[in-house]
Amino acid sequence: MKKRIHDIELFMKYPHDVQEELFHRLIAKGAQTEFGRKYDFRSIGSKEEFKQRVPVHQYEDLFPYIERVMRGEQGILWPSDITWFAKSSGTTNARSKFIPVSTDALEDCHFKGGKDLISIYINNYPESRMFTGKGLAIGGSHQINEYDPGANSYYGDVSAVIMKNLPLWAQIIRTPSLEVALMDKWEEKIEKMAHITMDQNVTSLSGVPTWTILLIQRILEIKKADHLLQVWPNLEVFFHGAVAFTPYRSLFASLIPENEMRYVETYNASEGFFGIQDQKDSNELLLMLDYGIYYEFIPFDEIDSDNPSTITLDQVETGKNYAMIISTNGGLWRYNIGDTVVFTSTDPYRIKISGRTKHFINAFGEEVIIENAESAITYACEKTGSIIDNFTAAPVFFEGKEKGRHEWIIEFRKSPDDTDAFNQLLDQRLREINSDYDAKRYKDMALIEPIIHHVPEGTFYKWMKSRDKLGGQNKVPRLSNSREYVESILKMLNH
Known part of the structure; x- marks a missing residue:
């Protein structure tokens, strides 16, 4: 040692x-x-x-x-x-x-x-x-x-x-x-x-x-x-x-x-x-x-580029977000693992994981990404004849003997006739398309059924306006690993 x-x-x-x-x-x-x-x-x-x-x-x-x-x-x-x-x-x-x-x-x-x-x-x-x-x-x-x-x-x-x-x-x-x-x-x-x-x-x-x-x-x-x-x-x-x-x-x-x-x-x-x-x-x-891992990094403002430029370890700066690109002794070549990191030191090189290159929830190892959420919501809408306007979701963390779960806020253009059926379909579809979420939901062992709030039309508009985030370049954060957005919307609704 x-x-x-x-x-x-x-x-x-x-x-x-x-x-x-x-x-x-x-x-x-x-x-x-x-x-x-x-x-x-x-x-x-x-x-x-x-x-x-x-x-x-x-x-x-x-x-x-x-x-x-x-x-x-x-x-x-x-x-x-x-x-x-x-x-x-x-x-x-x-x-x-x-x-x-x-x-x-x-x-x-x-x-x-x-x-x-x-x-x-x-x-x-x-x-x-x-x-x-x-x-x-x-x-x-x-x-x-x-x-x-x-x-x-x-x-x-x-x-x-x-x-x-x-x-x-x-x-x-x-x-x-x-x-x-x-x-x-x-x-x-x-x-x-x-x-x-x-x-x-x-x-x-x-x-x-x-x-x-x-x-x-x-x-x-x-x-x-x-x-x-x-x-x-x-x-x-x-x-x-x-x-x-x-x-x-x-x-x-x-x-x-x-x-x-x-x-x-x-x-x-x-x-x-x-x-x-x-x-x-x-x-x-x-x-x-x-x-056996060679590192490169994509500056955060280039993450969504079709042909992003990368920098090497000697070019990184502290306090900035980078997507991590790896070439490995397992045969992954210039592979984007989807994580973002911030360097806290360059002598020696120390990092903190700052998130994912996409919105996600991974509070319990379930790794639910935006594509999973949108697929599940689309499926539930098709089955119930409903139309959504906007949504966001976040984890509800373990507290005492209470198990974890997800909490969704969904605004409908056309609400489902049977809200319970919609909720069940969303959860069921998410389990079908994401094996890690399914493992955590198995017999309610780690995650229990999600809480889903069906909120009035205009809710997300009012919320974005209250945050001075109106405009095409500002989008509702679909998924978050923290409860910041969900808490903010629920607080607005309760006032």
Whole structure:
């Protein structure tokens, strides 16, 4: 661990040299692929040539290549064989997207990120007793690749892909067993995890806050305990990621009433492991520069451009929003992951996740994007003969024992005769087109049915006018990960 801390300090000190060297290694590997031959990687000698020759890709642009790999073809995007795919939602043309996970990406990115997370934590807290007990990790599930069942390939949540491939030493220090951790029936899974782990010496938790809260609440219920330290007195840290933690902080404080409890954030996605909170008293994330990921950034005012220009790491400025573009050792080339970041420091490079390139709700890991919302509303309107004028939606966060949900405000031109039917259809359609939302809604485990307000005509006009936002260039924010807009409209209606 101490040796690795030295390596991290090295890339913090020489970030541009590390990224330059990594860039040339990626191009040399990529030259052996069909994608690399298409863009003649062998003749690319500089980052500028790479930018000029290879366009920025969305998932839809890379999907034809990914689909071929899923059907068993190899050497398409990356030279080594790819048999694992990380599944997530958020694409506009399909219910789920599938990100190739090569052996290089697993070992030099995801596993390395996990080891670095522990190394940084122990370096910050050398008195830690984390290794005297078990680490409880809540993962997803995996299944055989339905595109090509004979190809011996699989897909699943990125957490499941990582868990299934962990080395033996990592399996020994975690709980519960893989068989339970990778179950796909969440209700049964939470129940089994609770009964298996509640009498163990758990010293660390890792996972998405949403599912972690459900597990904690179930354990407290079974043990008839007031808080978690009565169950796990040696618990000291929660490694979390995937969704913003701020809305959950007060709830965790009530579940784990200990000032010394530590919370460490990570930025780990299907596409790669990008950042780790490396300072005790700051939630900024150190950008990890030696994980086989070459970074470029689109300035925020060019995000919607058909042919956006990108800048390299040495050109970014603090306090500005950028869309993140990555080229990786999993075969993603100049790929727009859809996240926006703000640099809080350039020596070393630290970031905060500022949002998505599109409106979205991802308070519980559901990743509902604007296309999902509009598709669901259109479907409900068609089925009920109604016509909408405007809408917005936001999360309702966990509070005490209350579960999370979404809250919609919809203004109709022509209202549905049966509002309950409309509400049910919207929720049902959203579950059909977004697998992550469906997983959270399964048996009301993490998300219960949405609240939907049907508001009078002219509501959004009055609201936009009150904010001095009338005009063609100003649009109603369809989705938001905060409650700012929903609260503002409801407050206006109640006055």
